[in-house]
Amino acid sequence: MLLKWLLAAALLLGQTGNLWAAWPPMFQPPKRYDHPYRGKLIVKTYGAWGILRQCGYAWACTYVGGDGNGRCTVHVMAVGRGWLGQRKVDVAGFRLLVNHERGHCNGWPANHPR
Numbered sequence: 001m002l003l004k005w006l007l008a009a010a011l012l013l014g015q016t017g018n019l020w021a022a023w024p025p026m027f028q029p030p031k032r033y034d035h036p037y038r039g040k041l042i043v044k045t046y047g048a049w050g051i052l053r054q055c056g057y058a059w060a061c062t063y064v065g066g067d068g069n070g071r072c073t074v075h076v077m078a079v080g081r082g083w084l085g086q087r088k089v090d091v092a093g094f095r096l097l098v099n100h101e102r103g104h105c106n107g108w109p110a111n112h113p114r
């Protein structure tokens with residue numbers, strides 16, 4: 001009986017562990033670019049084929065400085081989607097992706113200077 005409980009707890013921990021582990025573990029913009037976008041931020045989500053068409057082989061893409069006319073569209077792989085044979089994007093990873101791209105909306109250059 002005790003063993004059963006321990007096993008259940010282990011399974012549960014394993015699951016929440018997966019939920020909390022950010023995938024992909026995308027690096028974040030430096031502080032000066034890590035702030036709300038002063039304009040309209042649009043987030044469009046895709047599966048692998050959609051993102052391939054929009055961005056190439058990437059998790060997400062955005063025009064540095066936005067699209068013009070006060071808008072910035074973030075194209076990003078949706079939660080639960082991913083590249084064939086790879087781990088799927090989770091909620092925490094999705095947030096990291098959008099935040100990374102928002103940095104580009106705010107002018108963070110594509111070569112990611114710190």
Ligand SMILES: [Zn+2]
Nearest residue numbers: 100104110112
């Ligand atoms: Zn980037």
